[in-house]
Amino acid sequence: MTQTPQETLANLLSEERTFPPSPEFSSSANVTETAYEEASADRLAFWDTQARRLDWTKDWDQVLDWSNPPFAKWFTGGELNVAVNCLDRHVEAGLGDRVAIHFEGEPGDSRAITYAEMLDEVKRAANALTDLGVEAGDRIVIYMPMIPEAAVAMLACARIGAPHSVVFGGFSVDALSSRIDDVGAKLIITADGGYRKGKASALKATVDEAADRCPAVEQVLVVRRTGQDIEWHERDLWWHEVVAKASNEHTARSFDAEHPLFVLYTSGTTGRPKGILHTTGGYLTQTSYTHQAVFDLKPETDVYWCTADIGWITGHSYIVYGPMANGATQVMYEGTPDTPHKGRLWELVQKYGVTILYTAPTAIRTFMKWGEDLPARYDLSSLRVLGSVGEPINPEAWMWYREHIGGDRCPVVDTWWQTETGAIMVSPLPGVTATKPGSAQRALPGITVDVVDDDAASVPNGGGGFLTIRDPWPSMLRTVWGDDERFLETYWSQYKGMYFAGDGAKRDDDGDIWLLGRVDDVMLVSGHNISTTEVESALVSHDTIAEAAVVGATDPLTGQGIVAFVILRGASESSPEHLAELRSHVAKTLGPIAKPRQVMVVSELPKTRSGKIMRRLLRDIAEDRKLGDVTTLQDSSVMVRIKEGLQSGSGD
Numbered sequence: 001m002t003q004t005p006q007e008t009l010a011n012l013l014s015e016e017r018t019f020p021p022s023p024e025f026s027s028s029a030n031v032t033e034t035a036y037e038e039a040s041a042d043r044l045a046f047w048d049t050q051a052r053r054l055d056w057t058k059d060w061d062q063v064l065d066w067s068n069p070p071f072a073k074w075f076t077g078g079e080l081n082v083a084v085n086c087l088d089r090h091v092e093a094g095l096g097d098r099v100a101i102h103f104e105g106e107p108g109d110s111r112a113i114t115y116a117e118m119l120d121e122v123k124r125a126a127n128a129l130t131d132l133g134v135e136a137g138d139r140i141v142i143y144m145p146m147i148p149e150a151a152v153a154m155l156a157c158a159r160i161g162a163p164h165s166v167v168f169g170g171f172s173v174d175a176l177s178s179r180i181d182d183v184g185a186k187l188i189i190t191a192d193g194g195y196r197k198g199k200a201s202a203l204k205a206t207v208d209e210a211a212d213r214c215p216a217v218e219q220v221l222v223v224r225r226t227g228q229d230i231e232w233h234e235r236d237l238w239w240h241e242v243v244a245k246a247s248n249e250h251t252a253r254s255f256d257a258e259h260p261l262f263v264l265y266t267s268g269t270t271g272r273p274k275g276i277l278h279t280t281g282g283y284l285t286q287t288s289y290t291h292q293a294v295f296d297l298k299p300e301t302d303v304y305w306c307t308a309d310i311g312w313i314t315g316h317s318y319i320v321y322g323p324m325a326n327g328a329t330q331v332m333y334e335g336t337p338d339t340p341h342k343g344r345l346w347e348l349v350q351k352y353g354v355t356i357l358y359t360a361p362t363a364i365r366t367f368m369k370w371g372e373d374l375p376a377r378y379d380l381s382s383l384r385v386l387g388s389v390g391e392p393i394n395p396e397a398w399m400w401y402r403e404h405i406g407g408d409r410c411p412v413v414d415t416w417w418q419t420e421t422g423a424i425m426v427s428p429l430p431g432v433t434a435t436k437p438g439s440a441q442r443a444l445p446g447i448t449v450d451v452v453d454d455d456a457a458s459v460p461n462g463g464g465g466f467l468t469i470r471d472p473w474p475s476m477l478r479t480v481w482g483d484d485e486r487f488l489e490t491y492w493s494q495y496k497g498m499y500f501a502g503d504g505a506k507r508d509d510d511g512d513i514w515l516l517g518r519v520d521d522v523m524l525v526s527g528h529n530i531s532t533t534e535v536e537s538a539l540v541s542h543d544t545i546a547e548a549a550v551v552g553a554t555d556p557l558t559g560q561g562i563v564a565f566v567i568l569r570g571a572s573e574s575s576p577e578h579l580a581e582l583r584s585h586v587a588k589t590l591g592p593i594a595k596p597r598q599v600m601v602v603s604e605l606p607k608t609r610s611g612k613i614m615r616r617l618l619r620d621i622a623e624d625r626k627l628g629d630v631t632t633l634q635d636s637s638v639m640v641r642i643k644e645g646l647q648s649g650s651g652d
């Protein structure tokens, strides 16, 4: 459980740069300033209007039932089918020939799949699942590479009302089997393998072992992607046989607005994973609305690309449900950004004429490290909006993204949200907001966030504290699967009547919101709470640093001392003088209280599979302790390499 620090966060970093949208962009933007006014005049009427973006077969009685908080019901009595909203209605509107997915496999194979083709495949898959005995309410686990069949599988589940639980294809047998067990799935959809880093990597073998451990699993449906050798069990079925045999005629029934759509497990950096439950009407309303508002999607002309994996919430909300509800054309890429070469992403932007790109700070900092000459080799002039999600984006990484990817002309939208929130909550609007590097800025229309102190009072401009959400929102989690107690305890027990997000935040002098990292990562130095994010951003603002991770290590003098791990940019080398300079650079930027006790140069940082830095493990190194649990690390040997290669400078 989170420890609430004694003092609210110090507000150290100040940022003067701001980038208003161009008049051309603003004048054709999907959403204007009036959206904020409409929503604040009548929040529920605003969401009522947004829900009409979708096709409902039965209208709702009430926009929000909040009679039993925090268990919300949105659009009560309303009925709809998610897959119909994502596919059928576009085809019926004559858009069947529009490309839904430009798929690019890592080895270079590609296919374009139209909305009509997607619909055909989803109908067959829905029939196939029904033929296999799947009924509405049954849970299905999906463990797939980034191939179009993953989206087809999710939409087929949605079509028949069988909640899916997608497990990221990089997770181990343990992680997979515990999720299968917790959600109680009888059927798993997987693939023989997928292409990653130039190789066919196996998925089916992990499913075999996990299914052996979970006696409830009766059937495993296997997509053939790589053609690699796999073991075959009695419970296994080939997707291409079962789905091809099934009829492509399928009349979808509607489901209640609160019918469960999916359960997605959040690993977090500690603790037992929680199955976050999302439902139907509110979720699709907010993902669809935010996708067109935040990215300014023009479905007729835009080519959208979100580089997330389908195994994370970003893949659910901003690859499958939001974009497809909006009839978007998008790129889906199977592999890693460095295969077969480090310019792969930019090559694909050029090839498909991508106009909207949505990626993560961890990727952007990696591209910075690789150097700006790589993107400079490609024509990126099609781009018009850039998005960021997953972690606070350091101002320098934001600037790099804007300049070297966005050619100084594209608005950058830093989008704050969580698996739990289901959709974007805090973000600039690209046609409205004058953006600031590193700030997520403002709650979207219809969303009420606050930054509060220990006593739940809003902090004034210039103050720091904890991010909370004051009013229920349509795509909010409904509970933790099978564990209402944990839902109450984790999110609703810190502050009465408010959702506790677990993130530190500050409000600048204009009232704009800056995210400061997870509350668990906040450092307490000589009685001051200092955010790891701010110290990291100060380090990254030094032109020799590509990436930094900062932790508070126990210190006899100050309570905690700041220890920084840095990755150098390009080929630059470090020296004791350089390390001393980095320490003073931080002191100059943020004030002497934030001066690191020690700076260590490393060649890589420990990250979770979704790219978040695992500061807990760095704390173990900084305090010279035995390493804690490394099972959620993307690469478990990284810690050994970090320890061996340490080069460190500390001082006064």
Ligand code: WT7
Pocket: 266, 312, 313, 314, 388, 389, 390, 391, 392, 393, 414, 415, 416, 417, 418, 419, 420, 440, 501, 502, 503, 515, 516, 517, 518, 610
């Ligand atoms: C946590 C949620 C949201 C989809 C991907 C991550 C951090 C996310 C931002 C941002 C600062 C961010 C927060 C949040 N986070 N986006 N734009 N600025 N921090 O989903 O795995 O559920 O993680 O990611 O700490 O609480 P998730």
